[in-house]
Amino acid sequence: MLIAHLADTHLGKKQYHLEWREQDFYDAFTYAIEQAISEHVDAIIISGDMFDTYKPPNRAIKIARDTLKRAADKGIKIYSILGEHDTPKTRDYPPQVLVPEIRLLGINDYMDIIEKDGAKYTIAGIIHHPPTQRGLANLKKKIKQIAVDAEGKTLLMLHQTIINFFKLERGLEIHEIPENISYVAMGHLHWRKLYRRSNGQLIAYPGSLEITSVDDIDDWKKNGKGFYIVDLSGDRPEADKIDVPVTPQEKIVLEYPKHRIMLAKIMPELRKHAESGKLIIHVILHLPRKLEASPETEIRQIISRELGGIEKLHITWTRRYIGEEDEKAIEEQLEEQDPKEIEKSVISIILADNKEPDKEHLELAETIVALKDMLANDDLINAQHLVEEIARHEYWLRKIRLPQATIITVTKTITSTRTSRPREASRKPMRLDEFLRGG
Ligand SMILES: [Mn+2]
Known part of the structure; x- marks a missing residue:
């Protein structure tokens, strides 16, 4: 029983708004399915x-239809x-319903x-569940049920985070994950x-078929x-x-004004990648804060000249301003830390009123960071x-319940050309309820 396990093929992704990048994702998919067919698999998941x-x-x-039809014609189940990404955000069908060869698992x-x-x-599967408490509770219930209903050797498809890995x-x-599942076919990472x-x-994550972001390069x-x-x-x-x-992608750091020498050093590596006819380079440019010039134009010219006018070349630019030596040291230290952990600890300290955060603060901070990511991904549901x-978090209830008759001081600055005598009311401490009523 042979199965080809793919995930995160992200068909239709047009990285950097480039036509040829969209094609790259189709080519990787077609290549993978052709390979699976030639390996005589019984199923593709x-x-x-x-x-x-x-x-x-x-x-x-x-x-997707044309490629998967070739597999289905050979008797391969899909x-x-x-x-x-492919879960409908409105009341609609997912795109898979338009590909008749696919049996979509995990809904009904x-x-x-x-x-x-x-x-x-x-062969079992459950669709992606949101990483909320309720979502994960539902997911775990479904996994348990599948482990009960399964017969023989079992493969389970999931699209989730496994926190032991990331x-x-x-x-x-x-x-x-129940022990009687033989192969856990993951997606997401x-x-x-x-x-x-x-x-x-x-437990296997095949990863994305193409490089979907700078984070995939390493x-x-x-x-x-x-x-x-x-x-x-x-x-x-x-x-x-x-x-x-x-398509090869490379991440390079160039420090102004040593950028020419640094670029020359890395050029053999870039030339090797460029043999494929396509290359994406992510340049991280370290610059002094007050630099007037834009070395980007020159760097781009050097690269395309050295790579012999390669047709499919795309460069992304990130500027990092470096002032003093210790500023740089701080940046390097920050790079070593997980940015999500930094966010989480900053938010938890704010929630704890600048005191040592406890478990509740950390938990709420984690949820807030997750919300920020979802909004950034337009994942509104x-x-x-x-x-x-x-x-619903209890933290707010405790936070809002203020002791009665809290006195706060509201001082108004009165700018008047007629009189310099401040009005009596503006100097009197005001009760919170008066203040809220606009008194
Ligand atoms: Mn993905």
């Missing part, structure tokens, strides 16, 4: 975020779940039981991760991009990494859940 949005370009749907229909060589296998947001813990539990269970260099071919037939599941070629969760 896509663990969420197959499409970049729930309203992808028609082109994305057409390419299953998918929804990630947070949670599993399929298939037989091969006299053995039974369960702390993007709240999520599941490894011990919350864009990096490759393969973890074998002592009971033989495999993992791509270390582990490559692609998917897994999983063999469920043996006592223990086995997963093989299959690599998919992607999940944001709505979190707003409700935040609003």
Whole structure:
């Protein structure tokens, strides 16, 4: 029983508004499916975020249909779940309904039981659940039910955070996944991760098929991009990494005015990447605060000249202003810390009125940080859940209940040309309720 496990293919993503970047995501998908067909898999599973949005370009749907039809024509079954990207944000169908070859699991229909060589296998899936307390509670209930209903060796598709691996947001813990599930086919994290539990269970994130952000670059260099071919037939599941070629991306730091020398040093690496005919470079430029010049134009000219006029070249720019030596040291220190943890601790200290935050403050701060991320991602449905969760928090009740007859002092500054005599009322301490009434 061989299964190709893909996730986060993000079809329709048009990175940096580039036409050719949209095509790159289609090419990676087509390549992966062709590979899966040539490996003679019995099923292809896509663990969420197959499409970049729930309203992808028609082109994305057409390419998904054409590619998956070639697999289905060979008798390969295709299953998918929804990630947070392709979950409809209004009352609508997800884009997968337009691809008839896909059996979408996790909404009404949670599993399929298939037989091969006299053995039974369960392919199960649950759509992405928001990382709120209620969302996660529902998710855990569904996972338990699947573990009860499953027959034979079981594969479960999920699109969630597993907090033992990464702390993007709240999520599941490894011990919350029932032991009778052989292979946990994850999506959501864009990096490759393969973890074998002592009971033989495999938990696998294939990662995104293409490089979706600067944050993916290090993992791509270390582990490559692609998917897994999983063999469920043996006592223990086995997963093989299959690599998919992607457009190279490089992150470089250039410090003004040493930028020319630094660029020359890194050029052989850039030239190697450019052999593919495509390259995306993320330049982080360290500049003194008062610099008038824009070295970007010159750097761009050097790069395109040195790379022999490569056609598909895209450069992103980040400016970092460096004043004094210790400013730089602080920046380096900050880079080492997880920015989410910094946000969380700042918010929790504010909530604790500048005192040592306790568990409640930290918990609420974490929810607020999560809300900020969801709003940044335009994920309004999940944001709505979190707003409700935040609003219901007991912290506010304690915070608002003020001791009675609190006296606050409100002083008005009166600017008058006629008289310099301040009015009596403005100097008198006012009670809070008077103040709120506008007295
Ligand atoms: Mn994703």
